[in-house]
Every structure is written in C-alpha cells, then in structure tokens.
Amino acid sequence: MVNHNPIGLFDSGIGGTSIWSAIHELLPHENTVYLADSKNAPYGQKSKDEILALSIKNTEFLLEQNAKIIVVACNTATTNAIKELRAQYDVPFIGIEPAIKPAATHSKTQNIGILATKGTLSSELFNKAVEIYQDTHIVEQVGFGLVQLIEEGKIDSPEMTRLLHEYLEPMIAANIDYLVLGCSHYPYLIPQIQKILPKHIKIIDSGEAVARQTQKVLEEKVGLNPSGGEHAFYTNADPKVLSDILHNQYEVVRRDF
Template sequence: MQSNPIGVFDSGVGGTSIWKEIHKLLPLENTIYLADSANAPYGEKSTEEIIQLSVKNTELLLSYNCKLIVVACNTATTNAIKYLRNTYADVSFIGIEPAIKPAVLQSNSKTVGVLATKGTLSSSLFHSTVKSHAEGIKIIEKEGKGLVPLIEAGKASSKETKTLLKTFLAPMLAHNIDYLVLGCTHYPYLVPVLKELLPKHVNIIDSGEAVARQTKAVLTKNSLLNTLNNKSSHRFYTNADVPILKSFLTEVKSTINVVYLDF
C-alpha cells in the first residue's frame, strides 16, 4: 500500500497547482492526476452534476489502486466531498477550501476579497466557513466567470484575462482589501497578472501548501507514507488537450507521463 499512488483530480489543469505543492513536500510519492478538462468548468454546473463527475473521477482513481484521493478542485470539494466520504468510507479524501481563515487572521483592513467560481461561492460549505471564521470581517466575493476556460486554453496572461480581472478586482479594491483569497485551483496561474494589477500591499493567498501538509499528515497517520523507492512515477491523464496540460508542467524536474484518456 505504501507505494500505491496518490490520486488527484480536478476539472482540468488547475489542480496541477496543488499537485506541485504535494510533489514538492512528498517527492517520493507516486501520483496519478486526472484533468477532466472536457467537463470544465465545474463551477457552472449543478450540485448533482458535480457529484456525478466527482464519482466518475474517484472510481477511475480507485481502479488504479490509489491510496488517498485529493479533490484538487474547490467546487468539487464544496459540493461533493461529503458525498464522496460517505460513499467511499474506506478512502481518505483531502479537499480544498478557500483560505478564508488565514486571510482573516492576518488582515489589517478587516476586508478580504474572495475570487472563486459560482459553484464554490454558492455552496453551503463556503458559507459555513465564512460564518465560522470571518466574524467582524467584510468579505467581498466575486465570481471569476470566464477565467477557467481562458486558463484551460493556455491564455492566463492574455489581454482578455487581464480585462476580466480588472473588472473583478475593482469592487474589492474600492473596499480596501489587503488580502485576496484565490478560491479556485486554476487561479494560482493568474498570480503573475494579479501582481501587476494589485497594489503591493494586497497579499494573495491560496490553499496549495496547506493541502500538501494535510496530505502528508493523513498519510503519516495511516502509515502510508512511501519510504520504499528512490524514484517516483507520475501519470497525468487528460480528456482534452495533452499539449496544454504539459505546458503547465514544464518546470517540473521529475519524469512525468502525460497522455490522453477518454474518461
């Protein structure tokens, strides 16, 4: 079991931002990544559709004997992870939630911006997280409509993306945010553009490192950390564009295998 892979899935390429953090912290672990780009974005689908897609991805990862599954998608976590945990009681799932708590704790202006998908912002889990951690803090929510398709198309730095971001950021800046929470695993790929558009005092925060630490903690608790091999293997499957997925992994030094799979 120790050498079995960690499974990771997302509604496309965005979850590679999470995968990189996991790989950096746990370089000996074997991994399998599913980029469900053919069905992106999840954020505009119904809860029932999101659950159905999450089950499909989970079943495929379990067929590859994954020892733990990371739901590297905010929308899938907020809408489907409870169902997954109830349905697959013997499987450990690591979810992604917007990093509201650390942003709130560190904010001096007491105003925090959240850029996320419709599916995340409208979920009960998101609202309960805000209610639990953001008392006395003004949360400026904005749906990043249109951003995921642009990132999926390899256009994270395009003029169209910058125009959208300016529109989404304007009301946040008008309320003097000092933290911007990225509530979608695709959005870390927008950080270079966001740094161009945001004042220097605005901090950008996402969930990647926290997810990697939680993954390690759960593996350690269950005695599943891989200490058996010196060279890890990494398989990436996409049901859309292989070159696009590869382009998000160019700086990864480990050997990776990116292939098309109809799932």
C-alpha cells in the same frame, strides 16, 4: 508504515496541478496519478448533482489506478461533493477549500476579497465557513471566464487582463488587504494579479495547506512511500494544455472518461 500506492488527484482541468506541485515538493518520493477532467471544465457553472456525478466518475478512475488517498484538487468539487464521497468510499479524501481563515485572522482592515467559482461561492460548505467570520467584510467575486481561458492556454491574453481588472478593482476600492484565491486554477494567474493589486495586498492560495494535510493523513493512516516518485497524468481533452502547464516534463495520456 510503508505504502507504495500512488496519491490520486483530480480536478476539473489543469488547475489542480498547482496542488500537485505543492504535494510533490513536500513529498518528492510519493507516486502520483493526476486526472484532468478538462472535457467537463469548468465545474463552477454546473449543478451540485452534476458536480457529484463527475466527482464519483473521477474517483472511480483513480481507485482503478490503486490510489491510496484521493486529493480533490478542485474547490468546486470539494465544496459540493466531498461529504458524499467520504460517505461512499473507504479511501481518505483531502479537500481544498478557500483559505478564508488565515486571511480573516490576519487582516488589519477587516476587509478581504475572495475570487472563486460560482459553484464554490454558492455552496453550503463555503457559506458555513463565511458565517464564522462575522466581523470581517468578505468581498466575493465569481471569476466568470477565468477557468476557460486558463484551459485554453490564454493566461497572458488581453481578455484575461481585462477580466482580472474588472474583478479586482472593486476589491481594491473596498480596501481589502488579503485576496483569497478560491479555485486551484487561479494560482497560475498570480503574476497577472500582482500587476494589478497594490503591493500591500497579500495573495493566499491553499496549495501548501493541502500538501501538509496530505502528509499528515499519510503518516497517520495510510503510509508513506520512502522511495519512488513516478507520476502519471491523464486528460480527456487536448494533452498539450496539460503538458504545457507541466513544462513538458511529463508524458500526458489522453483517455476518454
């Protein structure tokens, strides 16, 4: 089954490009459309109703671009809106959730840390996932301020370093051996995080798992693109931030939406 239409992805900003990169690496011939709703970032401090309204707006934009599948490349939007999106639209949706399962399954200390947004950690979907692993102590930490700094291009700033020390040191003290990154922005902080964590603590994000699931749904239900690879990037804020995270390899178009 062949389908040349693009994969659509949206996030509250530039963080979902970590998911885009994983999908592009696995499926290099697929066309993609990426939407960065940076004007409304971060989603993590918003109400469920606000997150749902923004997710519907983003979905409508991607459907206008003929997206054949939509990747909700945002943990907060997935945990708060994907159920309603799937009920409202016929297009398949791929969500991104914190990778608690591999961390809890492989942990030897039975202590794992999760760094995520308030919207993700307080969501019904996340709490249902946590309930499964009663034997594992999960140290939850809201990453207040991290998304804003990433959106401002301040990944290596002293303020970022200070916040990461504040959030990670209690996890180290709690004897975690896995750190789950529960926001698609956070993989861009891995070099910073690795400087703080002891070497035995493994870091897990969801990029590869989301890419594999996207491939599976395309193969089984939607259709793959055997040749191609055109990519469109849209933002409703300063295009330079998104362009910089993409190493200026792609044109970024500013749109008000």
